[in-house]
Amino acid sequence: METIQSLLENASKAKYAISKLSDQEKKLLLEKLAHQIKIHTTEIIDENQKDLDRMHDADPKKDRLLLNEARINNLAESVLDVSLLTDPVGQILSEKTLPNGLFIQKKTVPLGVVGIIYESRPNVTIDVAALCIRSGNVCVLRGGTDASFTNVFLAELIRDVLEDFGLDKNIVQLLPTDRKFILEMLTAVKYIDVIIPRGSQQLIEYVRDHAKVPVIETGAGVCHTYVEKTADLEKAAAIVVNAKVSRPSVCNALDTILVDEAVAEKLLLKTASQLKDYQVEIFADAPAYLILKKSNYPYLQEAKPEDFGREFLDYKCSVKTVSGYEEALEHISKYSSKHSEAIISQDPNLCENFLNEVDAAAVYVNASTRFTDGGEFGLGAEIGISTQKLHARGPFALEKLVTEKWMVRGDGQVR
Numbered sequence: 001m002e003t004i005q006s007l008l009e010n011a012s013k014a015k016y017a018i019s020k021l022s023d024q025e026k027k028l029l030l031e032k033l034a035h036q037i038k039i040h041t042t043e044i045i046d047e048n049q050k051d052l053d054r055m056h057d058a059d060p061k062k063d064r065l066l067l068n069e070a071r072i073n074n075l076a077e078s079v080l081d082v083s084l085l086t087d088p089v090g091q092i093l094s095e096k097t098l099p100n101g102l103f104i105q106k107k108t109v110p111l112g113v114v115g116i117i118y119e120s121r122p123n124v125t126i127d128v129a130a131l132c133i134r135s136g137n138v139c140v141l142r143g144g145t146d147a148s149f150t151n152v153f154l155a156e157l158i159r160d161v162l163e164d165f166g167l168d169k170n171i172v173q174l175l176p177t178d179r180k181f182i183l184e185m186l187t188a189v190k191y192i193d194v195i196i197p198r199g200s201q202q203l204i205e206y207v208r209d210h211a212k213v214p215v216i217e218t219g220a221g222v223c224h225t226y227v228e229k230t231a232d233l234e235k236a237a238a239i240v241v242n243a244k245v246s247r248p249s250v251c252n253a254l255d256t257i258l259v260d261e262a263v264a265e266k267l268l269l270k271t272a273s274q275l276k277d278y279q280v281e282i283f284a285d286a287p288a289y290l291i292l293k294k295s296n297y298p299y300l301q302e303a304k305p306e307d308f309g310r311e312f313l314d315y316k317c318s319v320k321t322v323s324g325y326e327e328a329l330e331h332i333s334k335y336s337s338k339h340s341e342a343i344i345s346q347d348p349n350l351c352e353n354f355l356n357e358v359d360a361a362a363v364y365v366n367a368s369t370r371f372t373d374g375g376e377f378g379l380g381a382e383i384g385i386s387t388q389k390l391h392a393r394g395p396f397a398l399e400k401l402v403t404e405k406w407m408v409r410g411d412g413q414v415r
Contacts, residue, residue: 004181008191010170011113014138017168023087026134030083033161037076044072050149060314061120063249078381079130085380088402089136103409108402110136112193117142119199122150127381129158129172135401142175186211198384218384220311221251221339223369226328227267228345229260236344237270243368245278249313252340252372256318258328264321265291272297281316283307288319309335338387340369361387361394
């Protein structure tokens with residue numbers, strides 16, 4: 001294949017087919033898709049294993065790639081959850097009659113053709129397709145080569161369900177993984193209405209630099225947890241450990257522990273014993289290094305400047321000791337990717353200041369950053385976590401897959 005233009009043309013034409021679906025028809029389609037995912041669990045696992053076999057066990061992306069029975073069941077359940085959400089299309093945002101008699105309404109309408117470029121995570125294939133179908137959008141998917149066997153199977157499963165409903169199967173398309181087609185996708189202003197990259201910072205920057213189609217970024221997560229001197233250290237240790245080890249390969253996992261020097265020793269000793277069980281490699285600044293060295297922490301490195309502002313996506317984190325709240329804020333301002341940031345403190349004024357002053361899509365008080373997720377926030381599945389400020393910010397889910405249209409009804413008025 002020399003060009004993907006014919007595929008893009010098919011996607012553009014498919015907009016008319018999905019736009020005719022009623023709310024109930026979209027619900028039934030997603031219910032059928034959820035059922036098909038569950039009954040094809042074994043085949044999905046088999047295809048996924050082909051992808052897993054090609055990836056080194058030490059690669060932190062392997063966890064993102066894995067689909068086991070529990071995760072496949074969760075995928076199906078998330079599709080059902082999306083089917084139960086309110087249809088975001090056709091909502092009347094405002095209406096009025098002008099003095100000249102024109103009746104004006106502003107309504108929500110689908111974005112149109114949504115292009116997604118993503119890496120390693122085959123669950124995105126299902127999540128995005130379900131969200132786009134529910135919101136009346138066509139989706140053009142470009143997954144990574146790492147998950148190609150799984151993505152091809154899942155995409156065909158979705159397209160079979162569409163055909164079973166007598167619909168144009170091009171409502172969902174999976175593009176070839178050949179990198180030469182990415183640029184064609186990014187410049188397809190005639191066929192694609194918006195591009196959403198989901199993956200590494202390198203991928204996001206490439207899309208931002210080369211796209212002519214409007215881009216909504218779902219950014220990398222460089223997430224900090226600041227343990228302030230008044231913190232309940234038992235809670236702080238539990239939150240820090242959870243944020244780091246519960247699933248280190250995802251974007252809402254902790255990357256840097258910021259700790260007030262007044263409680264650094266107590267906090268680090270409480271967390272070290274637990275982090276050691278997971279063989280977490282710690283890149284510590286000078287004060288933290290001395291504390292952890294004395295305690296014989298086995299996986300210890302002296303932090304270099306590049307270890308701050310780094311998304312580890314692995315059993316690794318950095319530690320920075322700070323003299324107080326202001327220094328913590330300065331560090332976050334300098335290194336944050338504006339994804340998720342947390343403070344652990346019993347000072348209510350500082351907590352409120354943190355919520356108001358930290359510039360991030362999600363800001364936490366006394367809780368783990370691991371909650372930044374569409375499902376956890378009650379939004380159903382998500383396309384990603386948007387770290388930008390235009391159109392969508394934070395969990396980018398169903399409610400943001402629409403735009404606005406003005407509808408004007410008249411009776412012969414002229415200007």
